Amino acid sequence: MNKKVIVVGGGVSGMTAAGALSELGMEVVLLEKDDHTGGHAGNWDRLFPSRRPGKEVIDFIEKSMSSTVEIRCGSRVTSIDRNTEGFTVNLHNGDPLTAESVVIATGYELFDARKKEEYGYGIYDNVITSAELEAIFKEGRQLVTHNGKTPQRVGLIHCVGSRDEKVGNLYCSKVCCVTGVKQAIEIREMLPGCEVFSFYMDLRMYDRNFEELYYEAQQKWGVNFIRGRLSECAENPDHSLILKTEDTLTGRPLKMTVDLVVLLVGFVPRPETRIISDMLKLQTGSDGFLSPVDEHFKDNSTSVPGLFLAGAVKGPACIVNSIADARATAVQVKAYINGEMVKW
Amino acid sequence: MINFNLFVLPFFLGLIYLVAKIGKTWYRWIKALPAIDKVKFIAGIRHPQLFLSALKEVFLEALIHRRMWKRNPLLGYMHMSFALGWFLLIVCGNIESRFYSGTHLNAPYYPIFLKFFIHDKLVLFFEVFSVPGFFRFLMDFLLLFVLSGLVLALIKRQKSKWFGLKRTTEFQLTDSISLACLWLIFPMRLLAESYTAGYYGSGGGFMTQPLGNLLVAITPFRSDYAAYSMWWGYSLSLGIFFITLPYSRYMHIPTEVLLIFFRHLEIQPKKWYSSFSDVEVQACSRCGVCIDVCQLNDAGINDSQAVYFIRGVRDKYVPEEISRKCLLCGRCQEVCPVGISTDSLRLIKRRELVSGQASDFSYLTTQRTGAPCQGEVVYFAGCMSHLTPAIIRAMKGIMEQAGISYVHLDENGSVCCGRPLMIAGKDRQAQGLIDFNKRLIGLTHAKLLVTSCPICYRVFREEYNLPIRIQHHSQFILELVKTGKIPLQGHFKNVAYHDPCDLGRGSGVYTAPRELLSKIADLVPVPQDANNALCCGGSLGIFEASQQQHNAMTAVTLDMLMKNQPEILATACPLCKKTLEKQSPVAVKDIAELVYESLPKPVYFAASGQSHPAKSYANELI
Numbered sequence: 001m002n003k004k005v006i007v008v009g010g011g012v013s014g015m016t017a018a019g020a021l022s023e024l025g026m027e028v029v030l031l032e033k034d035d036h037t038g039g040h041a042g043n044w045d046r047l048f049p050s051r052r053p054g055k056e057v058i059d060f061i062e063k064s065m066s067s068t069v070e071i072r073c074g075s076r077v078t079s080i081d082r083n084t085e086g087f088t089v090n091l092h093n094g095d096p097l098t099a100e101s102v103v104i105a106t107g108y109e110l111f112d113a114r115k116k117e118e119y120g121y122g123i124y125d126n127v128i129t130s131a132e133l134e135a136i137f138k139e140g141r142q143l144v145t146h147n148g149k150t151p152q153r154v155g156l157i158h159c160v161g162s163r164d165e166k167v168g169n170l171y172c173s174k175v176c177c178v179t180g181v182k183q184a185i186e187i188r189e190m191l192p193g194c195e196v197f198s199f200y201m202d203l204r205m206y207d208r209n210f211e212e213l214y215y216e217a218q219q220k221w222g223v224n225f226i227r228g229r230l231s232e233c234a235e236n237p238d239h240s241l242i243l244k245t246e247d248t249l250t251g252r253p254l255k256m257t258v259d260l261v262v263l264l265v266g267f268v269p270r271p272e273t274r275i276i277s278d279m280l281k282l283q284t285g286s287d288g289f290l291s292p293v294d295e296h297f298k299d300n301s302t303s304v305p306g307l308f309l310a311g312a313v314k315g316p317a318c319i320v321n322s323i324a325d326a327r328a329t330a331v332q333v334k335a336y337i338n339g340e341m342v343k344w
Numbered sequence: 345m346i347n348f349n350l351f352v353l354p355f356f357l358g359l360i361y362l363v364a365k366i367g368k369t370w371y372r373w374i375k376a377l378p379a380i381d382k383v384k385f386i387a388g389i390r391h392p393q394l395f396l397s398a399l400k401e402v403f404l405e406a407l408i409h410r411r412m413w414k415r416n417p418l419l420g421y422m423h424m425s426f427a428l429g430w431f432l433l434i435v436c437g438n439i440e441s442r443f444y445s446g447t448h449l450n451a452p453y454y455p456i457f458l459k460f461f462i463h464d465k466l467v468l469f470f471e472v473f474s475v476p477g478f479f480r481f482l483m484d485f486l487l488l489f490v491l492s493g494l495v496l497a498l499i500k501r502q503k504s505k506w507f508g509l510k511r512t513t514e515f516q517l518t519d520s521i522s523l524a525c526l527w528l529i530f531p532m533r534l535l536a537e538s539y540t541a542g543y544y545g546s547g548g549g550f551m552t553q554p555l556g557n558l559l560v561a562i563t564p565f566r567s568d569y570a571a572y573s574m575w576w577g578y579s580l581s582l583g584i585f586f587i588t589l590p591y592s593r594y595m596h597i598p599t600e601v602l603l604i605f606f607r608h609l610e611i612q613p614k615k616w617y618s619s620f621s622d623v624e625v626q627a628c629s630r631c632g633v634c635i636d637v638c639q640l641n642d643a644g645i646n647d648s649q650a651v652y653f654i655r656g657v658r659d660k661y662v663p664e665e666i667s668r669k670c671l672l673c674g675r676c677q678e679v680c681p682v683g684i685s686t687d688s689l690r691l692i693k694r695r696e697l698v699s700g701q702a703s704d705f706s707y708l709t710t711q712r713t714g715a716p717c718q719g720e721v722v723y724f725a726g727c728m729s730h731l732t733p734a735i736i737r738a739m740k741g742i743m744e745q746a747g748i749s750y751v752h753l754d755e756n757g758s759v760c761c762g763r764p765l766m767i768a769g770k771d772r773q774a775q776g777l778i779d780f781n782k783r784l785i786g787l788t789h790a791k792l793l794v795t796s797c798p799i800c801y802r803v804f805r806e807e808y809n810l811p812i813r814i815q816h817h818s819q820f821i822l823e824l825v826k827t828g829k830i831p832l833q834g835h836f837k838n839v840a841y842h843d844p845c846d847l848g849r850g851s852g853v854y855t856a857p858r859e860l861l862s863k864i865a866d867l868v869p870v871p872q873d874a875n876n877a878l879c880c881g882g883s884l885g886i887f888e889a890s891q892q893q894h895n896a897m898t899a900v901t902l903d904m905l906m907k908n909q910p911e912i913l914a915t916a917c918p919l920c921k922k923t924l925e926k927q928s929p930v931a932v933k934d935i936a937e938l939v940y941e942s943l944p945k946p947v948y949f950a951a952s953g954q955s956h957p958a959k960s961y962a963n964e965l966i
Binding site: 115117118120123124165166167168232233234235 | 730731732733734737755891895922925926927
């Protein structure tokens with residue numbers, strides 16, 4: 001039997017799945033549309049909650065793929081056909097590829113903050129996203145306002161594009177809360193004289209060591225957490241920003257001027273996810289992410305035999321969970337190719 | 345000859361009852377008018393010009409049914425044949441009866457049952473130019489006219505789509521009785537007149553005579569009894585119709601006449617339930633034209649359309665939910681054949697639901713906010729525009745470019761315009777906000793108030809009584825362009841314009857935004873626009889819709905707007921922008937933004953523009 005597997009998407013999940021499958025003796029081709037692998041995680045400076053450098057994790061996964069995985073960067077998938085022999089994957093460049101099994105690990109996209117126009121991203125100079133802040137950290141640049149001054153006060157806005165019916169996303173993006181706590185600490189580390197205010201609805205510190213990090217942010221770093229969803233953001237003539245919200249713990253309206261605003265943008269499905277689901281008739285949830293056949297027991301399988309899902313293409317997930325999920329997918333794929341029934 | 349027979353009694357008594365009942369109701373309504381309206385009414389009906397103009401509209405609407413014609417010709421014809429046909433039958437029948445009786449003082453039933461009392465010699469077809477021949481021809485023709493409407497009415501029960509109606513209302517018992525009698529009147533008249541003409545061998549017209557001859561020929565029993573029972577049937581159907589009319593939907597017929605007079609005499613809807621409202625409610629024909637145009641259908645809401653709401657008001661029971669389940673987009677009002685002010689009625693009912701004291705806004709003082717700066721224009725962006733800062737940036741840029749000295753009131757302590765509270769029926773609560781804004785506006789000494797939000801624009805015009813001009817920014821920018829204050833360079837291709845409800849139907853501003861846009865863009869046609877435009881789905885008017893239901897309405901509106909593949913959707917309302925934006929496949933921009941982007945060099949408003957210097961609100965509570 002042919003043991004070819006194609007993994008679509010070269011982020012954390014795709015690379016992990018490819019590495020694991022290769023380890024399990026499969027012939028793996030990894031397709032990545034960008035010119036390098038690593039995905040979103042590759043853009044992250046340090047990871048929560050341990051603040052381990054993201055590069056360490058990416059390097060480890062890349063090494064795990066060893067030399068046996070055929071990595072094709074800059075390859076865009078145009079269509080995936082299921083036929084009697086297996087799958088044919090057509091690319092925008094080069095010949096079609098065939099495989100016994102395909103893993104979809106195309107992940108997610110960050111919410112376009114311009115859609116939350118009242119926060120002024122793309123309109124005011126001093127509004128940036130959490131991804132942009134992370135890039136500043138990663139590149140070792142100094143955090144400054146648009147006109148080069150050191151900010152005296154920074155506002156971090158939670159749940160931008162998540163848990164917000166008004167932008168059409170009711171779901172929680174899971175990683176932004178703790179990212180916000182991490183970034184608040186990092187701003188304080190970089191600029192000890194800068195006050196940091198976090199505006200949140202509630203902080204979902206669900207995983208190991210998250211709560212501890214939140215505690216540290218308050219106790220050690222003096223980050224101010226204000227329970228209130230930002231209602232609007234206006235710009236002063238000096239380009240500083242006026243934030244309006246209700247402090248729901250005191251029950252009073254609050255107005256505050258800050259020099260810089262960081263929007264903690266959530267996860268949204270890629271437009272390609274819709275194309276894939278239409279093409280292969282896969283199920284999606286009301287959130288637009290792909291749904292597995294069974295949320296507990298077939299959480300990597302789809303209704304198409306031989307087609308598997310891994311990672312955040314199924315909805316928001318952190319790196320730790322994506323790695324675990326991708327490994328589980330690899331085992332499922334191997335079992336499928338060997339014709340074994342997985343009963344556990 | 346004594347022109348009387350027992351069978352005239354049902355008709356005669358029914359007519360007396362109807363006239364008395366309508367007279368009493370009208371008297372009650374007019375008596376209950378507020379003093380000022382009573383004066384207007386009494387002066388108005390004595391004013392020949394006003395009276396005639398009202399009469400003209402009664403003729404056009406109550407008889408010709410002009411609005412129905414515009415909606416659907418079949419529907420228009422059906423209504424016209426009944427109303428105008430019957431009216432002419434009465435008028436011509438009266439004239440004809442005077443010819444026979446030689447007097448003007450006939451009993452009211454005499455013309456109605458003329459053919460029972462009069463059966464003169466056979467008149468041949470060529471004698472149509474003689475007086476009796478002419479009338480016989482005319483009366484038969486008019487009867488045929490009415491009967492053609494009846495045939496259409498029967499077809500409409502089965503094929504309402506042909507008449508432009510997808511959904512219609514259900515009948516109540518009195519409606520059904522009334523309708524059955526109404527439908528029986530004219531076939532009974534046809535039978536009675538024909539049979540009588542056939543029995544006497546004369547007296548019928550081109551239709552009734554041959555039909556009568558045939559009927560008499562094929563009748564196996566004594567035809568005079570048959571004829572007599574038909575006259576009884578005719579009279580009974582008239583009588584029952586008249587008696588049930590005030591308790592059925594057909595009460596709209598006389599009530600519409602009074603409503604038209606009220607309107608022509610400038611009697612306006614009030615903020616509370618007045619006799620004007622009562623007249624409007626009774627003038628509703630329950631035709632259901634408002635059902636199909638209501639966008640709540642797209643959200644799966646089908647119990648609160650105007651006709652159902654008005655039914656509730658008439659029955660003196662409107663569930664709170666029904667009052668609150670309305671977009672207040674004004675689409676039903678636009679198509680209502682009677683022109684009922686459906687949105688005002690809904691607001692009246694919402695006001696009735698609100699209890700409690702006016703809110704305390706005493707904390708709103710200029711000591712707290714500081715007195716505003718002064719300028720020639722006061723710019724009120726409005727709360728909704730705070731959610732779309734690109735509009736505010738564009739407006740500031742445009743005013744900078746035009747060299748206008750303006751005060752941005754939102755940065756000078758202004759508060760909500762009050763409309764959202766008023767939409768909830770909380771007019772008294774809104775008054776505190778209105779008063780405060782008015783004071784601030786006065787302190788700016790501006791000559792012109794410009795707003796970016798049609799919701800604010802409408803409330804400024806309708807509720808503020810400001811001594812200065814009020815413009816929506818589309819009108820304001822158009823004036824700047826026309827007077828050469830701002831040069832425009834850019835050009836956009838394939839732009840579709842979405843009419844905001846409060847700007848279009850609400851305030852009648854249709855041309856200014858289009859004229860302005862046409863200077864900077866190629867407009868693509870929108871299938872439903874201007875007064876027929878769809879609501880974006882984000883209306884503040886409704887309190888009972890989920891986000892999903894709002895989204896469903898928005899999706900339908902977007903499908904319609906995208907019909908001719910525009911590359912940009914332009915609108916003139918921050919709320920429409922915000923609503924359409926989240927689901928639109930193409931960019932959604934406010935007119936102000938497009939103009940701003942068309943300026944030769946978009947100026948950044950930077951540190952100019954008058955507002956308070958930036959304060960550092962260190963955790964300051966407001």
